[in-house]
Amino acid sequence: GGFSKMASPKTLPKDAQVMIQILKDMGITEYEPRVINQMLEFTYRYVTTIIEDAKIYATHAKKSNVDADDIRLAIQCRMDQSFTSPPPRDFLLEVARQKNQTPLPLIKPYTGPRLPPDRYCLTAPNYRLKSLQKKTSSSAGRITVPRLSVGAVSSRPSTPTLGELMRKLYVYTTSTPSTPTVQNVLINPSLIGSKNILITTNMVSQNSTSDSSTLKRKHEEDDDYDAL
């Protein structure tokens, strides 16, 4: 893509001319005209931030005027805060040396999708079903459609997590209290080979209410292993 002709330098304000010269000195020859405006805005924001910081430091040191030391301190603090640079080479070499000493971990066979422990994955549901208050019992045997409501995002491990692709499915209904039975179906991986799918359904027999105890279901052990 090209860029439209720039305004002739004479009509540009001095700041813009300086910016153009800086870009030229740094070897940048092709740029869209709005780049100058962006750079000038950045410059303005940066300089005002530094000067404000420097004023604060000067008043802290009980000086009436802002002097070069205050500015220097302001620049340094901003640099450490916003414009950090990567760690120095000797530090990296040392960290790398330590890390590279541990042997590569062996790979467990037949474990399905190889993902980190659930708390390091993004596979947890980011919703929680609200338990309904009313305890009216509907007619026996009828499976009512659950009313989904988006609760607060819960990252507590007790919330059911999606470890493998579709691991557990819970249907909350508003029926009589009885612990829902869980039926697991594991499709034999050797038959199909491409997907390991564990589908668990909640067989709602009759009138089971969702009591709060189902929310705090037991935490599965395999969620928390640290495979290191």
Added chain:
Amino acid sequence: MAAVQDGQIEPESEKEIKSETLNDATGNHAAAVGGLLPSSPVSTASVGASNSSKAAASEDQQTLLAVLQFLKRNKLVESADILRREAGLLEESDDAQGSEGGRDELGGASADEGGEAASLFSRVTSATGASGIATGPAPSKATVAQGSEDQPDVSVVLSAYSQQGDPALYQMYYSGLKKFIESVLDCHRAELSQLFYPLFVHMYLELVYNNHEQEAKEFFEKFHGDQECYYRDDLRVLSGMSKKEHMRGNETLLDFRTSKFVLRISRDSYQLLKRHLQERQNNQIWNIIQEHLYIDIFDGMPRSKSQIDSMSGSLAGEAKREANKAKVFYGLLKEPEIEVPLDDEDEEAENEEGKPKKKKPKKDSMGSKSKKQDPNAPQQNRIPLPELKDSDKLDKIMYMKEATKRIRLGPDNLPSICFYTFLNAYQGLTAVDITDDSSLIAGGFADSTVRVWSVTPRKLRAVKSATDLSLIDKESEDVLERIMDEKTASESKILYGHNGPVYGISFSPDRNYLLSCSEDGTVRLWSLQTFTCLVCYKGHNYPVWDVQFSPHGYYFTSGGHDRVARLWATDHYQPLRMFAGHLADITCTRFHPNSNYLATGSADRTVRLWDILNGNCNRIFTGHKGPIHSLAFSPNGKFLASGATDGRVLLWDIGRGLMIEELNGHTDTIYALKFSRDGEILASGSMDNTVRLWDAVKAFDDIETDDFTAATGHVHLSENSLELQLGTYTSKSTPVIHLHFTRRNLLLAAGGYNP
């Protein structure tokens, strides 16, 4: 005046005093002398040292004389007298030294005066005069001739403590060296000219780092035009740094300052240089050379300019010879033996071989026929690799079937090229990847999205939601089709999640996962069955420029702005290996076909080959003149091709660590490199909107095999880039950022339309 224990302590005490006097401008020097003598902490430690070696004693003597001269220059006559008396120096030789030294100091050491040729001459004559006298307290003056670095010169002595020479004299040192090098024989000149750039940069950085801004600017102005053209970008960065604070954020330059620039010079040229620097007493340059340069001497003919030019250009100089001597297992791993089932579909392909009645399974045709281990191949279990699942075996069978239908390419049988143009990308297309079986294309964009398209007519389907899954019949035959959601099937899917432009994309070999890396410092793993993000790997805190899955799956690498490449496994949230060593950002990372090695290309213009097992850097390849943006291993694992912003493709022999060939032709950055499936053709795609095909077989046939080349690492490149170029194909206005050979050797190219 406190008594002195013995004469040997004197020099050390004087050292203390000298630094004290330097530090305080107005101090009472006599008092300082007296005060420090009894309590010189350095002396006890250094007494033993100075007692042991005569050379050290001579150094101390010289230091003593230097201090004496300094005191005289500053008109501290009383202190000078006290010092002389206590040091027990003879008057007349001292005076002779002193006067000459005085002339010296007046001439040159003052920071206020600019360096002048006259003072240089006076220094030279006085130095020769000094060596001529060679009497009295310094019988070791003869050691000067033998190559000792010290001289009765305050600035030199000062340099030993604060590691800087006189800033005003840097220009003089440099131009002196320049004059010398221009006067040597042609055969040596090319080699010694290598000194210019590192010396220039190091001297400039020293001046900046020690706050001599004015001198630094003058130094730069005078000499930056002499440097080689390919260092222009570096010099531009340097010109913007004139204060020490400017250097703070630039890790690359700080590393450059503390690391040694490697030069390869023949012994003859080196002797010439050494002799000159020592006979001229121009020891400041010698000091700088010793501190900042590593000269790798080899015996043999000096190299020609073209040879040197082809290998130089990187930020760290060339590679030391022993850096490229480690053994690298570049062979391929043995393919597993898979039984190919004989079913009806295969009849047409196997008609000539077998009748349907034949029960003997067809052996894997890809594996090596011999049972012996290839000596150049790594052991199968050298690094742990995931076992093959049934789906992987099915994949391999498909691969073999496709391989039988593969077109053999060659100079007279060029591949057809199919170009996938991304429209309406508005320069936002930053990364592309295609699966191995060419069924999916993914694009990473500057708006932080990742989009996946299906190349085949088959649409992309996600797995159904949890509620729907509960309703399907799990016992049915086609359950795998039923779990897929037909309602939301589409040609393309968009993946949201990153916080910044996506700079790298990689499909897993089993097509279940997609990796993407972005400017926000994270690498994300996406599932291609649910089209959601599974894991976010945080480790780099700075933009990650490239990511790649290993050819066997499970491992992947990433490289970014923080100058380290990391090796991850999908089931570890922290990296398994860290590869640190580059001086600047890592812009490209590629696995070797046997998954045991990793190649990284960097903005410091070197390519490094790392061993995944222990994190060692086994090879350093220099020669590019710009940041490297593409790498490709040949399918047989022996060779590596690299492309950079200088428009050249370089071919490297991994086993011997040498450059094989240099392919010129492109005029802009090369972002895509791929070898054809059997390694006969190398395709390169660049920002100049072209795809070029090169004859790889011919390039690799021409390798010289003599021992000299292998031992010294010299390259004799044949200038036949044009012969190796088989074709140039220009697109209308679309830079090529990805190339992919299908399993049947059709070439696919991808880029974003850029009118």
